[in-house]
Amino acid sequence: MTKRDGKAEQAREEIEADLKDDPEVTWLARDIIAVVKKHRAAERKHATEVAARLEGARQVAGAEAADAEAAEHLTLAEAGRIRRAYKVAQTATPRLILDANSNGLNATEIARELDVSGSYVARFLRENGRQENPEGSQG
Incomplete structure (x- = not known):
């Protein structure tokens, strides 16, 4: 006023x-x-x-x-450990995507958790014969 x-x-x-x-x-x-x-x-x-x-x-x-x-x-030793952990995570990513999709997560939810694009996850699922789960997790 x-x-x-x-x-x-x-x-x-x-x-x-x-x-x-x-x-x-x-x-x-x-x-x-x-x-x-x-x-x-x-x-x-x-x-x-x-x-x-x-x-x-x-x-x-x-x-x-x-x-x-x-x-x-960051120290050299810490950077080395992080890089090795990254390589392990990178190797595990395809399995993690498939497992998460099998557990009901959709591409957007998986991408958010992995900090990658939704289109990358959706393309990966298509290329591996998986159907996109549009509903995503329930809860």
């Missing part, structure tokens, strides 16, 4: 006088007020959604900064 000044008070008094003189104006005034309230509610909802998206972006940026910080302090 804005602070009322003399002009706003005068306008309010004029509107009240018009409402008393012409009942049809009352319906119009109510409609205008309803539209303004609806618009304000939509603006608040939009602002909340934008704030949530911004917070999500900040979290991603923070995670990326943490990854960059960790990378700066």
